[in-house]
Amino acid sequence: MKDFIYQVPTKFIKENGAEKKIGNELAAAGLKNILLVSSGDSFEMPLMKEIEEVLRTSNIIYTRLQGVQPNPHLTLVREGVQLCKREKIDFILAVGGGSVIDTAKAIAAGACYEGDVWDFFERKSLIECALPMGVVLTYPATGSESSNVAVINNTEVQKKLLISSSWIIPRYAFLNPVLTYTLPERMTARGITDIFSHICERYFCEEKTVGVVDRMAEASLKTLVEIGGRCLREPQNYELRSEIMWIGSIAQNNFLGLGRTQDWCVHALGNELSALFNCIHGD
Structure with missing residues:
Protein backbone atom coordinates (compact mmCIF):
# COMPACT_ATOMS: atom_id res chain seq x y z
CA MET A 1 0.00 0.00 0.00
CA THR A 180 -34.61 8.32 -6.25
CA TYR A 181 -37.76 6.17 -6.44
CA THR A 182 -39.03 7.86 -9.60
CA LEU A 183 -35.79 7.76 -11.57
CA PRO A 184 -36.40 6.20 -14.99
CA GLU A 185 -35.01 2.69 -15.36
CA ARG A 186 -32.43 3.85 -17.92
CA MET A 187 -31.07 6.52 -15.57
CA THR A 188 -30.84 4.05 -12.70
CA ALA A 189 -28.90 1.66 -14.93
CA ARG A 190 -26.55 4.43 -16.09
CA GLY A 191 -25.86 5.37 -12.49
CA ILE A 192 -25.06 1.82 -11.42
CA THR A 193 -22.77 1.42 -14.45
CA ASP A 194 -20.91 4.61 -13.60
CA ILE A 195 -20.49 3.60 -9.95
CA PHE A 196 -19.18 0.18 -11.01
CA SER A 197 -16.69 1.86 -13.35
CA HIS A 198 -15.46 4.24 -10.64
CA ILE A 199 -14.47 1.27 -8.52
CA CYS A 200 -12.86 -0.62 -11.41
CA GLU A 201 -10.73 2.39 -12.36
CA ARG A 202 -9.19 2.11 -8.90
CA TYR A 203 -9.25 -1.66 -8.37
CA PHE A 204 -7.36 -2.66 -11.54
CA CYS A 205 -4.02 -1.05 -10.77
CA GLU A 206 -0.26 -1.61 -10.86
CA GLU A 207 -0.09 -2.81 -7.26
CA LYS A 208 -0.68 -6.55 -7.04
CA THR A 209 -2.55 -6.30 -3.76
CA VAL A 210 -3.74 -3.56 -1.44
CA GLY A 211 -5.21 -5.92 1.12
CA VAL A 212 -8.12 -4.42 3.01
CA VAL A 213 -8.85 -1.78 0.32
CA ASP A 214 -9.08 -4.55 -2.30
CA ARG A 215 -11.55 -6.47 -0.14
CA MET A 216 -13.72 -3.37 0.38
CA ALA A 217 -13.72 -2.69 -3.37
CA GLU A 218 -14.63 -6.30 -4.12
CA ALA A 219 -17.48 -6.19 -1.60
CA SER A 220 -18.84 -3.02 -3.22
CA LEU A 221 -18.62 -4.51 -6.73
CA LYS A 222 -20.28 -7.75 -5.64
CA THR A 223 -23.07 -5.83 -3.91
CA LEU A 224 -23.73 -3.81 -7.07
CA VAL A 225 -23.97 -7.04 -9.08
CA GLU A 226 -26.34 -8.58 -6.53
CA ILE A 227 -28.72 -5.64 -6.15
CA GLY A 228 -28.38 -3.72 -9.43
CA GLY A 229 -30.93 -5.76 -11.37
CA ARG A 230 -33.24 -5.94 -8.37
CA CYS A 231 -33.18 -2.16 -8.08
CA LEU A 232 -34.46 -1.90 -11.65
CA ARG A 233 -37.27 -4.34 -10.85
CA GLU A 234 -38.05 -2.87 -7.42
CA PRO A 235 -37.52 0.89 -7.87
CA GLN A 236 -39.26 1.76 -4.59
CA ASN A 237 -37.23 -0.61 -2.41
CA TYR A 238 -35.76 1.70 0.24
CA GLU A 239 -32.95 -0.66 1.26
CA LEU A 240 -31.75 -1.21 -2.31
CA ARG A 241 -31.86 2.50 -3.10
CA SER A 242 -29.95 3.20 0.14
CA GLU A 243 -27.17 0.79 -0.79
CA ILE A 244 -26.83 2.20 -4.31
CA MET A 245 -26.71 5.72 -2.89
CA TRP A 246 -23.99 4.93 -0.35
CA ILE A 247 -21.82 2.84 -2.68
CA GLY A 248 -22.00 5.72 -5.17
CA SER A 249 -20.49 8.03 -2.57
CA ILE A 250 -17.65 5.81 -1.39
CA ALA A 251 -16.86 4.73 -4.96
CA GLN A 252 -15.77 8.26 -5.87
CA ASN A 253 -14.57 10.00 -2.70
CA ASN A 254 -11.39 7.88 -2.98
CA PHE A 255 -12.18 5.67 0.02
CA LEU A 256 -11.68 2.68 -2.30
CA GLY A 257 -8.65 4.17 -4.04
CA LEU A 258 -6.28 4.65 -1.12
CA GLY A 259 -2.73 3.36 -1.41
CA ARG A 260 -2.86 2.51 -5.09
CA THR A 261 -2.06 3.80 -8.56
CA GLN A 262 -5.28 4.64 -10.38
CA ASP A 263 -6.11 4.40 -14.08
CA TRP A 264 -9.08 6.48 -15.36
CA CYS A 265 -8.48 5.82 -19.08
CA VAL A 266 -12.09 4.61 -19.51
CA HIS A 267 -13.49 7.82 -18.05
CA ALA A 268 -11.06 9.90 -20.11
CA LEU A 269 -12.39 8.21 -23.25
CA GLY A 270 -15.95 8.77 -22.08
CA ASN A 271 -15.29 12.47 -21.54
CA GLU A 272 -13.93 12.83 -25.07
CA LEU A 273 -16.98 11.10 -26.55
CA SER A 274 -19.43 13.21 -24.58
CA ALA A 275 -17.58 16.43 -25.51
CA LEU A 276 -17.71 15.58 -29.22
CA PHE A 277 -21.07 13.82 -29.49
CA ASN A 278 -22.96 14.83 -26.31
CA CYS A 279 -23.17 11.18 -25.17
CA ILE A 280 -24.80 10.81 -21.76
CA HIS A 281 -22.34 9.62 -19.11
CA GLY A 282 -22.97 5.98 -18.22
CA ASP A 283 -24.35 4.97 -21.61
Whole structure:
Protein backbone atom coordinates (compact mmCIF):
# COMPACT_ATOMS: atom_id res chain seq x y z
CA MET A 1 0.00 0.00 0.00
CA LYS A 2 1.32 3.41 -1.02
CA ASP A 3 1.38 6.28 1.47
CA PHE A 4 -1.56 8.70 1.39
CA ILE A 5 -3.27 11.65 3.01
CA TYR A 6 -7.05 11.29 3.23
CA GLN A 7 -9.74 13.65 4.47
CA VAL A 8 -13.41 13.88 3.58
CA PRO A 9 -15.02 16.90 5.26
CA THR A 10 -18.52 16.01 4.01
CA LYS A 11 -21.22 15.58 6.63
CA PHE A 12 -23.60 12.86 5.41
CA ILE A 13 -27.24 12.99 6.49
CA LYS A 14 -28.86 9.81 5.14
CA GLU A 15 -32.50 9.33 6.10
CA ASN A 16 -36.02 9.56 4.77
CA GLY A 17 -36.69 13.30 4.83
CA ALA A 18 -33.03 14.35 4.99
CA GLU A 19 -33.82 17.46 2.92
CA LYS A 20 -35.99 18.77 5.79
CA LYS A 21 -32.81 19.29 7.86
CA ILE A 22 -31.19 21.68 5.40
CA GLY A 23 -32.44 24.82 7.16
CA ASN A 24 -31.23 23.79 10.62
CA GLU A 25 -27.81 22.71 9.34
CA LEU A 26 -27.16 25.85 7.33
CA ALA A 27 -28.55 28.21 9.96
CA ALA A 28 -26.37 26.58 12.63
CA ALA A 29 -23.34 27.26 10.41
CA GLY A 30 -24.30 30.93 10.11
CA LEU A 31 -25.13 30.72 6.39
CA LYS A 32 -27.74 33.26 5.31
CA ASN A 33 -27.57 33.87 1.56
CA ILE A 34 -27.43 30.83 -0.71
CA LEU A 35 -27.55 29.95 -4.39
CA LEU A 36 -29.88 27.08 -5.30
CA VAL A 37 -28.56 25.23 -8.39
CA SER A 38 -30.80 22.75 -10.23
CA SER A 39 -31.87 21.54 -13.65
CA GLY A 40 -35.27 23.22 -13.37
CA ASP A 41 -37.01 20.13 -14.76
CA SER A 42 -40.71 19.85 -13.94
CA PHE A 43 -40.35 16.58 -11.99
CA GLU A 44 -38.08 18.39 -9.51
CA MET A 45 -40.54 21.19 -8.74
CA PRO A 46 -42.25 19.58 -5.70
CA LEU A 47 -38.85 18.96 -4.10
CA MET A 48 -37.64 22.47 -4.91
CA LYS A 49 -40.76 24.01 -3.39
CA GLU A 50 -40.23 21.94 -0.24
CA ILE A 51 -36.60 23.04 0.02
CA GLU A 52 -37.50 26.68 -0.55
CA GLU A 53 -40.10 26.51 2.24
CA VAL A 54 -37.49 24.97 4.58
CA LEU A 55 -35.10 27.82 3.77
CA ARG A 56 -37.76 30.51 4.29
CA THR A 57 -38.69 28.99 7.66
CA SER A 58 -35.02 29.19 8.67
CA ASN A 59 -34.78 32.83 7.48
CA ILE A 60 -32.27 31.94 4.78
CA ILE A 61 -32.29 34.06 1.60
CA TYR A 62 -31.94 32.12 -1.63
CA THR A 63 -31.39 32.84 -5.31
CA ARG A 64 -32.23 30.27 -8.01
CA LEU A 65 -30.02 29.17 -10.88
CA GLN A 66 -31.74 26.64 -13.15
CA GLY A 67 -31.00 25.06 -16.50
CA VAL A 68 -28.23 22.55 -15.79
CA GLN A 69 -28.04 19.96 -18.60
CA PRO A 70 -26.32 16.58 -18.86
CA ASN A 71 -22.65 17.17 -19.75
CA PRO A 72 -22.93 20.47 -17.83
CA HIS A 73 -22.06 23.55 -19.85
CA LEU A 74 -19.49 26.20 -19.04
CA THR A 75 -21.88 28.98 -20.06
CA LEU A 76 -24.16 28.32 -17.06
CA VAL A 77 -21.13 28.07 -14.75
CA ARG A 78 -20.03 31.53 -15.85
CA GLU A 79 -23.55 32.85 -15.27
CA GLY A 80 -23.55 31.36 -11.78
CA VAL A 81 -20.16 32.89 -10.95
CA GLN A 82 -21.41 36.35 -11.83
CA LEU A 83 -24.61 35.75 -9.85
CA CYS A 84 -22.64 34.77 -6.74
CA LYS A 85 -20.46 37.87 -6.95
CA ARG A 86 -23.38 40.21 -7.58
CA GLU A 87 -25.65 38.78 -4.86
CA LYS A 88 -22.82 38.21 -2.34
CA ILE A 89 -23.70 34.51 -2.01
CA ASP A 90 -22.12 32.71 0.97
CA PHE A 91 -23.17 29.10 0.21
CA ILE A 92 -24.22 27.03 -2.81
CA LEU A 93 -26.76 24.19 -2.60
CA ALA A 94 -26.92 21.77 -5.53
CA VAL A 95 -30.19 19.84 -5.92
CA GLY A 96 -29.78 17.00 -8.39
CA GLY A 97 -27.16 14.57 -9.68
CA GLY A 98 -23.61 14.82 -10.96
CA SER A 99 -24.16 17.48 -13.62
CA VAL A 100 -25.85 19.83 -11.14
CA ILE A 101 -23.24 19.16 -8.45
CA ASP A 102 -20.31 19.67 -10.82
CA THR A 103 -21.84 22.93 -12.02
CA ALA A 104 -22.15 24.10 -8.42
CA LYS A 105 -18.55 23.10 -7.66
CA ALA A 106 -17.20 25.04 -10.61
CA ILE A 107 -19.29 28.06 -9.63
CA ALA A 108 -18.00 27.80 -6.04
CA ALA A 109 -14.41 27.97 -7.28
CA GLY A 110 -15.05 30.66 -9.87
CA ALA A 111 -16.86 32.90 -7.40
CA CYS A 112 -13.61 33.36 -5.46
CA TYR A 113 -11.45 34.05 -8.52
CA GLU A 114 -10.93 37.25 -10.50
CA GLY A 115 -10.18 35.53 -13.81
CA ASP A 116 -12.22 33.18 -16.00
CA VAL A 117 -13.24 29.93 -14.26
CA TRP A 118 -12.11 27.93 -17.32
CA ASP A 119 -8.52 28.81 -16.33
CA PHE A 120 -8.79 26.13 -13.63
CA PHE A 121 -9.72 23.47 -16.16
CA GLU A 122 -6.87 24.36 -18.51
CA ARG A 123 -4.40 24.39 -15.58
CA LYS A 124 -3.64 28.07 -16.08
CA SER A 125 -4.44 28.74 -12.44
CA LEU A 126 -4.88 26.76 -9.21
CA ILE A 127 -7.96 26.81 -7.00
CA GLU A 128 -6.95 28.60 -3.79
CA CYS A 129 -10.41 29.05 -2.26
CA ALA A 130 -14.07 28.34 -3.01
CA LEU A 131 -17.49 29.06 -1.57
CA PRO A 132 -18.76 26.29 0.71
CA MET A 133 -21.44 24.10 -0.82
CA GLY A 134 -23.79 21.20 -0.16
CA VAL A 135 -25.85 18.66 -2.07
CA VAL A 136 -29.37 17.28 -2.03
CA LEU A 137 -28.73 14.13 -4.03
CA THR A 138 -31.48 12.97 -6.40
CA TYR A 139 -29.43 10.79 -8.74
CA PRO A 140 -26.71 8.47 -7.36
CA ALA A 141 -24.05 7.94 -10.03
CA THR A 142 -21.04 10.23 -10.17
CA GLY A 143 -20.32 10.32 -6.43
CA SER A 144 -19.74 14.05 -6.80
CA GLU A 145 -21.59 14.67 -3.51
CA SER A 146 -18.37 13.97 -1.56
CA SER A 147 -15.58 13.96 -4.14
CA ASN A 148 -12.97 16.59 -4.98
CA VAL A 149 -13.65 16.48 -8.73
CA ALA A 150 -15.90 18.40 -11.13
CA VAL A 151 -16.21 17.87 -14.89
CA ILE A 152 -17.50 20.64 -17.18
CA ASN A 153 -18.13 20.75 -20.93
CA ASN A 154 -16.92 23.75 -22.92
CA THR A 155 -18.98 23.52 -26.10
CA GLU A 156 -17.14 26.45 -27.68
CA VAL A 157 -13.91 24.45 -27.95
CA GLN A 158 -15.45 20.94 -27.73
CA LYS A 159 -13.54 20.04 -24.60
CA LYS A 160 -14.82 18.32 -21.47
CA LEU A 161 -12.23 18.77 -18.73
CA LEU A 162 -12.03 18.31 -14.98
CA ILE A 163 -10.78 20.13 -11.93
CA SER A 164 -9.64 18.43 -8.76
CA SER A 165 -9.26 20.24 -5.44
CA SER A 166 -10.08 19.75 -1.77
CA TRP A 167 -11.68 23.22 -1.88
CA ILE A 168 -14.66 21.92 -3.87
CA ILE A 169 -15.55 18.91 -1.69
CA PRO A 170 -19.14 19.52 -0.48
CA ARG A 171 -19.62 20.29 3.22
CA TYR A 172 -23.01 18.54 3.37
CA ALA A 173 -24.63 15.65 1.52
CA PHE A 174 -28.36 15.20 2.21
CA LEU A 175 -29.20 11.65 1.11
CA ASN A 176 -32.84 10.59 0.98
CA PRO A 177 -33.24 7.33 -1.00
CA VAL A 178 -36.96 8.07 -1.47
CA LEU A 179 -36.01 10.92 -3.82
CA THR A 180 -34.61 8.32 -6.25
CA TYR A 181 -37.76 6.17 -6.44
CA THR A 182 -39.03 7.86 -9.60
CA LEU A 183 -35.79 7.76 -11.57
CA PRO A 184 -36.40 6.20 -14.99
CA GLU A 185 -35.01 2.69 -15.36
CA ARG A 186 -32.43 3.85 -17.92
CA MET A 187 -31.07 6.52 -15.57
CA THR A 188 -30.84 4.05 -12.70
CA ALA A 189 -28.90 1.66 -14.93
CA ARG A 190 -26.55 4.43 -16.09
CA GLY A 191 -25.86 5.37 -12.49
CA ILE A 192 -25.06 1.82 -11.42
CA THR A 193 -22.77 1.42 -14.45
CA ASP A 194 -20.91 4.61 -13.60
CA ILE A 195 -20.49 3.60 -9.95
CA PHE A 196 -19.18 0.18 -11.01
CA SER A 197 -16.69 1.86 -13.35
CA HIS A 198 -15.46 4.24 -10.64
CA ILE A 199 -14.47 1.27 -8.52
CA CYS A 200 -12.86 -0.62 -11.41
CA GLU A 201 -10.73 2.39 -12.36
CA ARG A 202 -9.19 2.11 -8.90
CA TYR A 203 -9.25 -1.66 -8.37
CA PHE A 204 -7.36 -2.66 -11.54
CA CYS A 205 -4.02 -1.05 -10.77
CA GLU A 206 -0.26 -1.61 -10.86
CA GLU A 207 -0.09 -2.81 -7.26
CA LYS A 208 -0.68 -6.55 -7.04
CA THR A 209 -2.55 -6.30 -3.76
CA VAL A 210 -3.74 -3.56 -1.44
CA GLY A 211 -5.21 -5.92 1.12
CA VAL A 212 -8.12 -4.42 3.01
CA VAL A 213 -8.85 -1.78 0.32
CA ASP A 214 -9.08 -4.55 -2.30
CA ARG A 215 -11.55 -6.47 -0.14
CA MET A 216 -13.72 -3.37 0.38
CA ALA A 217 -13.72 -2.69 -3.37
CA GLU A 218 -14.63 -6.30 -4.12
CA ALA A 219 -17.48 -6.19 -1.60
CA SER A 220 -18.84 -3.02 -3.22
CA LEU A 221 -18.62 -4.51 -6.73
CA LYS A 222 -20.28 -7.75 -5.64
CA THR A 223 -23.07 -5.83 -3.91
CA LEU A 224 -23.73 -3.81 -7.07
CA VAL A 225 -23.97 -7.04 -9.08
CA GLU A 226 -26.34 -8.58 -6.53
CA ILE A 227 -28.72 -5.64 -6.15
CA GLY A 228 -28.38 -3.72 -9.43
CA GLY A 229 -30.93 -5.76 -11.37
CA ARG A 230 -33.24 -5.94 -8.37
CA CYS A 231 -33.18 -2.16 -8.08
CA LEU A 232 -34.46 -1.90 -11.65
CA ARG A 233 -37.27 -4.34 -10.85
CA GLU A 234 -38.05 -2.87 -7.42
CA PRO A 235 -37.52 0.89 -7.87
CA GLN A 236 -39.26 1.76 -4.59
CA ASN A 237 -37.23 -0.61 -2.41
CA TYR A 238 -35.76 1.70 0.24
CA GLU A 239 -32.95 -0.66 1.26
CA LEU A 240 -31.75 -1.21 -2.31
CA ARG A 241 -31.86 2.50 -3.10
CA SER A 242 -29.95 3.20 0.14
CA GLU A 243 -27.17 0.79 -0.79
CA ILE A 244 -26.83 2.20 -4.31
CA MET A 245 -26.71 5.72 -2.89
CA TRP A 246 -23.99 4.93 -0.35
CA ILE A 247 -21.82 2.84 -2.68
CA GLY A 248 -22.00 5.72 -5.17
CA SER A 249 -20.49 8.03 -2.57
CA ILE A 250 -17.65 5.81 -1.39
CA ALA A 251 -16.86 4.73 -4.96
CA GLN A 252 -15.77 8.26 -5.87
CA ASN A 253 -14.57 10.00 -2.70
CA ASN A 254 -11.39 7.88 -2.98
CA PHE A 255 -12.18 5.67 0.02
CA LEU A 256 -11.68 2.68 -2.30
CA GLY A 257 -8.65 4.17 -4.04
CA LEU A 258 -6.28 4.65 -1.12
CA GLY A 259 -2.73 3.36 -1.41
CA ARG A 260 -2.86 2.51 -5.09
CA THR A 261 -2.06 3.80 -8.56
CA GLN A 262 -5.28 4.64 -10.38
CA ASP A 263 -6.11 4.40 -14.08
CA TRP A 264 -9.08 6.48 -15.36
CA CYS A 265 -8.48 5.82 -19.08
CA VAL A 266 -12.09 4.61 -19.51
CA HIS A 267 -13.49 7.82 -18.05
CA ALA A 268 -11.06 9.90 -20.11
CA LEU A 269 -12.39 8.21 -23.25
CA GLY A 270 -15.95 8.77 -22.08
CA ASN A 271 -15.29 12.47 -21.54
CA GLU A 272 -13.93 12.83 -25.07
CA LEU A 273 -16.98 11.10 -26.55
CA SER A 274 -19.43 13.21 -24.58
CA ALA A 275 -17.58 16.43 -25.51
CA LEU A 276 -17.71 15.58 -29.22
CA PHE A 277 -21.07 13.82 -29.49
CA ASN A 278 -22.96 14.83 -26.31
CA CYS A 279 -23.17 11.18 -25.17
CA ILE A 280 -24.80 10.81 -21.76
CA HIS A 281 -22.34 9.62 -19.11
CA GLY A 282 -22.97 5.98 -18.22
CA ASP A 283 -24.35 4.97 -21.61
